[in-house]
Amino acid sequence: MTGTTAPAVRTEGLTRRYGGRVVLDDVGLRIAPGEFVALIGRSGSGKSTLLRALARLDDYVDGSGTVSVPDNRSVLFQDSRLLPWDRVLDNVTLGLRGPGAEARGKAALADVGLAGRERAWPNALSGGEQQRVALARSLVREPDLLLADEPFGALDALTRLRMHALLLELVAAHRPAVLLVTHDVDEALALADRVLVLEAGKVVLDHAVDLPRPRQHATPELAVAREELLRGLGVGAGLDIGGAREPGPVTA
Amino acid sequence: MTRNLAPATRDSGPERPPAPPPRENPAPGRPRRLVPRPLKPIGLLFGPVVVVGVWELAATAGWLSPRQLAAPSVAVRTGAEMLFDGELLPHLGASAQRAYLALAIGIVAGLVLALLSGLSRIGEASIDGLVQIKRAIPTLALIPLAILWLGIGEEMKVAVIAASVFVPIYLNTHAALRGIDLRHVELARSVGLGRAEFVRRVALPGALPGFFTGLRLSVTMCWTALVVLEQINATEGIGYLMTKARDYGQTDVIVVGLVIYAILGLASDFAVRLIERKALSWRKTIGS
Numbered sequence: 001m002t003g004t005t006a007p008a009v010r011t012e013g014l015t016r017r018y019g020g021r022v023v024l025d026d027v028g029l030r031i032a033p034g035e036f037v038a039l040i041g042r043s044g045s046g047k048s049t050l051l052r053a054l055a056r057l058d059d060y061v062d063g064s065g066t067v068s069v070p071d072n073r074s075v076l077f078q079d080s081r082l083l084p085w086d087r088v089l090d091n092v093t094l095g096l097r098g099p100g101a102e103a104r105g106k107a108a109l110a111d112v113g114l115a116g117r118e119r120a121w122p123n124a125l126s127g128g129e130q131q132r133v134a135l136a137r138s139l140v141r142e143p144d145l146l147l148a149d150e151p152f153g154a155l156d157a158l159t160r161l162r163m164h165a166l167l168l169e170l171v172a173a174h175r176p177a178v179l180l181v182t183h184d185v186d187e188a189l190a191l192a193d194r195v196l197v198l199e200a201g202k203v204v205l206d207h208a209v210d211l212p213r214p215r216q217h218a219t220p221e222l223a224v225a226r227e228e229l230l231r232g233l234g235v236g237a238g239l240d241i242g243g244a245r246e247p248g249p250v251t252a
Numbered sequence: 253m254t255r256n257l258a259p260a261t262r263d264s265g266p267e268r269p270p271a272p273p274p275r276e277n278p279a280p281g282r283p284r285r286l287v288p289r290p291l292k293p294i295g296l297l298f299g300p301v302v303v304v305g306v307w308e309l310a311a312t313a314g315w316l317s318p319r320q321l322a323a324p325s326v327a328v329r330t331g332a333e334m335l336f337d338g339e340l341l342p343h344l345g346a347s348a349q350r351a352y353l354a355l356a357i358g359i360v361a362g363l364v365l366a367l368l369s370g371l372s373r374i375g376e377a378s379i380d381g382l383v384q385i386k387r388a389i390p391t392l393a394l395i396p397l398a399i400l401w402l403g404i405g406e407e408m409k410v411a412v413i414a415a416s417v418f419v420p421i422y423l424n425t426h427a428a429l430r431g432i433d434l435r436h437v438e439l440a441r442s443v444g445l446g447r448a449e450f451v452r453r454v455a456l457p458g459a460l461p462g463f464f465t466g467l468r469l470s471v472t473m474c475w476t477a478l479v480v481l482e483q484i485n486a487t488e489g490i491g492y493l494m495t496k497a498r499d500y501g502q503t504d505v506i507v508v509g510l511v512i513y514a515i516l517g518l519a520s521d522f523a524v525r526l527i528e529r530k531a532l533s534w535r536k537t538i539g540s
Binding site (some may be wrong): 055057074075077079083084085086094096097121122123137141187 | 435437438439440441442444445449452454457458460476532533534535
């Protein structure tokens with residue numbers, strides 16, 4: 001998947017400190033154009049710090065290293081972060097310039113299944129719908145890089161599965177490079193081409209997931225990958241974490 | 253007040269015996285209310301109506317001498333007479349003109365200062381301290397200086413009212429601007445908004461609720477300040493009318509003046525609330 005073209009994201013010796021504590025420790029990251037990378041790690045492992053560095057939203061943070069990211073990038077936050085005083089369509093087209101912005105916004109809303117809700121207030125939408133509006137806002141810019149910070153963390157399990165499918169579909173259509181931060185191993189394995197495990201500010205595991213999508217949840221290959229990732233996260237092997245041959249319930 | 257003590261008889265089936273006298277739990281299956289039911293708007297009139305009733309009673313029974321306080325019925329008659337013989341309206345017009353001119357100046361001043369102070373560091377450094385000091389000084393204490401500077405005419409009255417009215421507008425708008433959600437600032441950066449666009453799309457709409465809070469305070473305040481000022485060298489205005497009535501001992505005219513102030517204050521507040529509800533219709537609040 002990683003060809004010879006220049007990577008979309010490239011960091012060298014990326015280090016970030018909060019009050020003397022090293023949160024990111026010399027991270028060198030490459031993401032190819034159109035590649036979907038998931039970043040997992042426990043709370044405090046530095047996932048969000050890395051994402052914010054790539055989003056260039058961390059200018060007051062102490063640190064060193066270089067970050068090279070495309071100018072045309074979008075951030076999908078954990079909360080939908082809609083402006084409550086703007087109608088749905090105005091939220092989607094926020095900051096979008098040029099003629100046809102409105103038409104593009106409407107098309108993006110239709111893509112996430114919210115055609116006809118252009119004039120609704122964000123407060124009148126459900127949590128899942130709000131996050132779909134946020135997704136439309138991220139993708140209407142046709143970004144070269146989509147940075148998603150646990151975007152489905154606050155959604156219920158069923159809505160989350162639907163959002164996974166939607167995200168894959170839209171990413172396949174727009175082909176941005178994606179960095180998805182999550183603490184959910186299953187989510188990472190369901191979506192990503194490559195899963196990185198971050199531990200104490202370092203990438204300790206880089207696992208390519210060469211499986212066709214949509215991925216069945218209980219295949220042996222996924223179970224092996226899952227176990228390896230969980231071991232990388234420091235969750236000991238031997239723990240019953242949903243066996244390989246069990247066709248167990250979806251625990252996304 | 254209208255609590256039904258034995259609702260069980262209504263919704264219980266025939267198999268149930270007649271409801272026993274309720275003690276701890278008034279009705280099984282119907283939870284006890286911990287908060288009162290919402291009051292209909294007309295319910296707010298209950299207190300005022302009782303007071304006016306007692307007042308009228310005291311006056312007709314002769315406990316209240318007209319020299320101390322005229323009966324409400326007398327005041328109503330006086331008010332109607334003053335209205336129909338054309339005495340009242342010019343005074344009302346003069347007062348309204350002063351109040352609303354001063355209010356308009358105060359709104360513009362408060363808003364401009366709040367924006368300067370809320371959106372720039374140098375603005376905050378130069379403005380905020382001064383306004384806080386101004387806030388600590390009672391408006392009425394400014395009257396002597398204002399008279400020396402501006403005389404005893406209209407300019408002085410309008411200036412003093414405007415000087416007190418701008419403070420709540422400034423304070424509330426400024427606080428709302430300072431309290432802008434940092435997550436929205438981050439969003440604005442991530443979608444690449446410029447400074448002007450950020451102010452227009454994020455900062456101002458976010459500060460609007462604060463502005464309206466200030467406006468409601470200011471609208472009633474401008475009438476309050478008027479009372480005192482219209483007792484200084486005025487030849488028309490509600491305050492002038494009342495001062496004159498005091499000299500002649502006409503308590504009914506004084507009551508008429510008080511009622512007019514109350515009506516104007518309430519009507520202005522109501523108008524602002526209507527505008528507010530329209531402008532902030534995106535908010536899903538319990539009160540709306």
